[in-house]
Amino acid sequence: MILPKDLLSDSTTQPGILGQNPGLAGECGAHLADYALTHLGIAREDLFHGVSVSRDDLDEPGHWISTGDTAVLFRNLMAQSGPGGTHRIFGPAGRQFRFLPHSSLGALYSLIPAGEVVRDISAHVSRVTQFFQAECLAYSRSGASIVLGWYPQALELFPGPMDMFIQGLLTADLQAQGYSVLRADQAVFGFDLEMLIHRAYGHQGWKTGWRDDVLFLQGSPLARRISCTRRELELRGIPCTPRESELRGIGGGGLGDGRAFQGGQGDSNARSIRCLEVLRDVFLEDQVVFRAGEIYNAPFSRIDFVWRQPGLISRLVNSRRRRRGLPKLIQELQSEVARGTERYFEMVRLHQTTRQQSKIFRMYTKDGLAQGVDSGDDPTLWLPQGKELAVLFCDIRNFTQLSERLSAKEVVGLLNTFFRTMNDRIREHRGDIDKLMGDCLMAQFESVDQAVDAAVAMEKALQDLNRDRIARELPRLDIGIGISFGPVVQGNIGSHSRMDYTIVGDTVNVASRLESLTRHYKVRCIISEDVLNRLEQPRTLRFIDRVQVKGKALPVSIYEVYDADPDWVKAMKQRFQPRYDLAYRVYKMGDFHRAVSLYAHIYREVGPHSLDTELSADPVVLFYIDRCRELRDQVDQGALSPERWGGVYRFLR
Structure with missing residues (x-):
């Protein structure tokens, strides 16, 4: 059975489905709305802008607000809360929480001792929100510590302060039952600090940046990366006065293995976890935003309570009231759960159907287009846009001769195996496959390093594929890869009956020409000078030639990337580089x-190729011998003047 937490833990769940997932109990949404309208003075239309439900809908018993609507509601509340509004307003909002009249949920929590709610928080938190699961880390007569583990997909949708709201709800429940809450605070937060700033304070114009391991806010240091263990996070900041010392060390030791939560880092109490520690207090209009010493980007949020329990008489009165009201209440809750379950399984069936449709769609189109459709966009309405991309072309060499010896079924099987292997390497390095054309593919990348990393991975994958083919007595495959970088135009190309969302431009043409040049130089990967100039990672490469390709008025310098070559080949190329x-x-x-x-002297010293004795171990050397002989003969015949030779060879076919 698929549960809400399964959808929020699954990275393949589409945003549209996530948005329909139950997110927040309707009563909590109703209270937040009333708090915003009454205490913060936010206009109703501003608060519910973009939300598919109205305030009146939230009064329906057993109603849940979807994850998408909850995220929009929280963001609207942040954006409209005034110049001094911070994400910490959700704590006071929770502390003023009151259940709706005739609420079965409210009746339930009036009958369960508040201390038991905190101690058994894992069983109760899912009644008000589906964004995380919880566990009581430590409990005593004078206080408790609980941890909330966010589901990964929830963090992608949410600005963050839901755990502060839960802190306020629990405080309100404790106080309603006569507890004196001496302290309710947080020192560890499970959401992403930088994401919180962008989503909750982007409307304030706040900007962040990184320098080494320090996060800067508005040009000043805000937080630094630290490493600590899960146990250190569980204990960090827990009060240790004599009255409260029994808190320390009590409890189950954390949220299980933590794999369902953000980061998936909690499989060991001793394992080092990378977090952010706030370095200074930050204020907005005299309101605290961040406090020095707070920890963010942790695998969970931790809430600490220190309280004084109600007196004996108060506890006895509450005990009699619970015994009278509980049977009827359980019956009412079961009825509400049945209605909610029916609505939920309708949503699950929709999720399963659309997930299968999306899987099929992704097989026949590029990832960026599929993601747009999944998120609810209509790609036919996307306007053309100019951008700079790295473009990669890859082609199987001599495929025509190879396919002539194969049946149609064998040709398709060969291509499927090849493309599956290459496509996986491209996706691993964040590439988007633009199109497959016969035995050739075209892919696009945001950065040149991603494109070159993908090319090297493709070459190494081909080596593994060839070892398998040789073991089965099948012919080896060889490829050529060309990579260029520069401006492209991305948009819908075609007619109303057939359209392709693709990229066009000179950069695409150059990448295609570079791939074709690999056949002449008998190297596997050629990049342009524009790619070379933007590489940030060190590479094993060398200058090959300066050429003019078809369709280009100006010559381009081309380079071979040979990171995937065997170590002895790389050493040989580097040793002979001065002579080259x-x-x-x-x-x-x-x-x-x-x-x-x-070149002939180099050829004799380099030796023959390990797979073809008629070739050089460095085929570029043999290529230059043939070209120099051709040009020498042209000079001898008067067809070429050395004075007019500029060192640029023209490939015009």
Whole structure:
């Protein structure tokens, strides 16, 4: 059976389905709305802008607000709460919580001792929200500590302060039953600090940035990365006065293995966890936003209570009232649960159907387009946009000759195996496959490092694939990869009956030409100078040539990336690099007779290729011998003047 927590823990759940997932009990939403309207003076239309339910809908017994509506409601409340409004207003909002009249949920919590609610928080938190699960970490007569573990998808949707609201709710319940709450506070937060700033304070113009391991807010240090264990987070800041010392060390030791929660880091109390520690107090219009010493980006949020229990007479009176009201209340709750379950399973059936449809759709289109459809967009309405991208082309060499010896079924099987292997490497490095064209593919990347990483991974995957093919006595496959970077136009190309959301432009054409050049130089991966200039990670590469390709008026410098070569090949290329450079300088000056001699000496010392003795161990050397001989003959025949030779070879076919 699929539960709400399963949807919120599944990274493949579509945003549209997540938005329909039960998020917040209607009574909690009603209280938040009333608090915002009454205490904060927010206009009703501003508070419910973009929310699919109205305030009146929340009075329905057993009603739940969807995850999407809850997120919008919280963001509206933050944005409309005035210049001094901070995410901490959700704590006071929770502390003033009152259940709706005739509320079965309210009646239930009036009959259960508030201390038991805190101690058994894991059984009770799901009655008011589905964003996280909870556990009581420590409990005593004078206080308690609970931890709330966010589900990963909930953090993607939510600005963060739901745990402060839960803190306020529990405080209100304790006080309603006669507890004197001496302290209710948080020192550890399970949501992302930078995401909270952007979502909750973006309308204030707050901006963040990183320098080394320090997060800056408005140009000043805000927080630093720290490493600590789960146990240290569980104990951090717990009060240790004689009256409260029994809190320390009591409880189950944390939220199980923590794998369902943000970061999935909680499989060991001793394992180091990367968090952010706030370095200074931050205020907004005299209201505290962040306090020095607070911890964010933790795998859970922790709430600490210190209280004084009600007297004996008060507890006895409450005990008699509970015995009288509980049977009828349980019957009413069962009826409400049945109605809620029916609505929930309608949503689950929709989730399963649309998930299957999305899976099929993704197989036939690019990821970016599928994500847009999943999020509710209509791609046919997307306007053309200019952007800078890295474009990668990959092609199987000599595929025509190879396919002539295969049946149609074998050709399709070969292509499916090849594309499955290459596509996985591209997606692993955040690439988006734009199209498959016969035995060729085209992909796009946001950065050149992602594209080059993908190319190296594709070459290594091909080596594994070839080992398997050789073991089955099948011919080896070889590929060529070309990568360029620059401006492209992305948009819908086609007609009303057939359309392709793709990229076009000179950058795409250059990547295609570079891929075709790999056949001439017999190397696997060629990148342009624009790619080289934007690389941030160190690479094993070398200059190959300066050429003019078809469709380009200006020449381009091209480079081979050989990170995927065997170690001995990389060492050989690096050892002979000074001699390559000398031979190329002579070639560039137009002294082709001497260039032939220099390249021939390198060829003899490099030795033959391990798979083809007619080739050089470095095929580029043999390529330059043939080209220099061709140009030498043209000079000897008067067809080429060395004085007019500029060192640029033209590939115009």
